[in-house]
Amino acid sequence: MRPRIGVLAVQGAVSEHEAALADVGARTTRVRLPGELDGLDGLVIPGGESTTFGLVAGRSGLLGALHERIAGGLPVFGTCAGLIMLASRIDGDGDQALIGGMDIVVRRNAFGRQLASFEADVDVPVLGDPPMRGIFIRAPWVEQVGPSVEVLAEHAGHIVAARDRTRIVCAFHPELTGDRRLHRLFVDGIRGATASADEDLKGGIRVGSQ
Ligand code: GLN
Helix, strand or coil, rough: CCCCEEECCCCCCHHHHHHHHHHHCCCCCEEEHHEEEEEEEECEECCCCHHHHHHHHHHHHHHHHHHHHCCCCEEEEEEEHHHHHHHCCCCCCCCCCHHHHHCCCEEEECCCCCHHEEEEECCCHHHHCCCCCECCCCCCEEECCCCEEEEEEECCCCEEEEEEECCCEEECCCHHHHCCCCHHHHHHHHHHHHHHHHHHHHHHHHHCCC
């Protein structure tokens, strides 16, 4: 199965995410307008500036459409500002527009602003060895996770990647390295969810025909 993954193309490293998704066997399509969310198996929200994204996407109606689709179960992978957009709440400052969908509280620019951009090896136990090379650019961290959220990685004692079923967020930029393991985890999660939905359907038909 080659899932069709949308990449939000409002800002950020869109083509780098497309390349990573293609490498793990997905088809990609750019999303700028609400109607372009139709027929997707999943969505990537790249980094950038979450306040800008909220303003631009709010005006086009994209923000509301994203909220609806993601609340309705569309698998999603958010990196950096994408992580912020998927949070249920931002700790500290208040009223910027979010998409929501992950039961997490985040802190923006948590490692500091411009000067605090850095690289570090990040151990992601679910991916095994070696650690990922994390590129952090004015990165957020996750301060709290709800009971349905699994912590995938920590750096310096702070949560920097997490998963809730087919939703994944990470604070660094995996699309900027050649390491495709997080993109593969996302796409394989979609394949797995589709396969088990097919099984349920077959099971239903079997039961129904008896
Ligand atoms: N600092 C940005 C924000 O708060 C995120 C930075 C990034 O996506 N690299 O939205």
